Amino acid sequence: MLARQRQERILEAVRAHGGARVSELVGLLGVSEMTVRRDIATLADRGLVARVHGGATALDGRSADEPGFQVKSAMALVEKRAIARVAAGLVQPGDSVALSAGTTTFAVAEALLGVPGLTVVTNSLPAARLLHDSSREDQTVVLTGGVRTPSDALVGPVAVSALRVLHVDWLFLGVHGMDEEAGLTTPNLVEGETNRALVACARQVAVVADSSKWRVVGLCSMASLDEVDVLITDSGLPDVGQRELSARTGRLVIAPVPTA
Structure with missing residues (x-):
């Protein structure tokens, strides 16, 4: 060929x-x-x-394109794991944590297996399955319910209704894109609504996104940058991105990525 x-x-x-x-x-x-x-x-x-x-x-020229979970799961693995380690370091034993759907938040779920006594609220089927299969007696997992998307998220009115009555210490939010004008975006309108409900139920919002998400704009904005307490990314973020995100979010953290 x-x-x-x-x-x-x-x-x-x-x-x-x-x-x-x-x-x-x-x-x-x-x-x-x-x-x-x-x-x-x-x-x-x-x-x-x-x-x-x-x-x-x-x-990312088409703002409504939504790659599936399996496709995204093999991308930027080293960066996602580094970001997840930093994210898990923010959590204290006994905290309540919300995880949005996505492959980076799945990496966060893996890193959280080492933190005792957590209550985890999630609309991510893979994250819920991972946490459930760990059989940790000191861990409570709450799955929101809802309609499944290509990213294996549960979204829609059922998920939003469940989240409206909850209050968590931390939200770890994965995003399709982050941009100084559009803020945090997703290609899925219904997932955007569910993610807004996740943001509303959290005392502190931490965005976990590798540097390839910078200046990617999805169809739907779900939060502005100034709603973010901590944004964790990797060193591939360009200088202009570091300046913008440092100025617009509560705190920007660059996760150390191991070299080969």
Whole structure:
């Protein structure tokens, strides 16, 4: 298969699913991982895909595009785990914590397994399953209920009604994009409404988002930057992003990312 043909198939996969992992593309194309990474780099240089750790995602020109949980779960793994470690360090034993849906908040859920006595409220099916399967007797997990989205979130009136009567110490909020004008955004209108209810029930709001989310704008704004108490990201955030987010949020934390 010629390089041009491989790149066309990669582009088709990314556009069809919102993103693609290198491991999946190796199986699809029957070539080496190095070849796939080289093809992704070529497509990124041509402005056709966004190159991320673990694969490629569709460019965020369409604000309603919503990649699925499995596609996003392999992206920026090292950064997400570093962000999650910092997030878990904010939580004290016995706290009540809300987790929004998403792959970064799933990493936070993994990191929280080491904190005793938590009550965790979430609309994330994967996070709820992870916490439930840990069989921690000192941990309470509350799943909001609602209608499932491609990101494995439970959203809608049932979720919003459940959240309106709750009050938690911390919310860890994942986002599709963060921008100085649009604030925190999502491509899903109903998920945006549910996330606003999560923000409203939290005493402190911590956004967990890797640096690729900077200046990405989804269809729906769900909070402004000045509603954020702590924003945790990685060192890939450009200087202008660090200046803007430091000025507009309560506190910006850059998570240390281990080098290979």
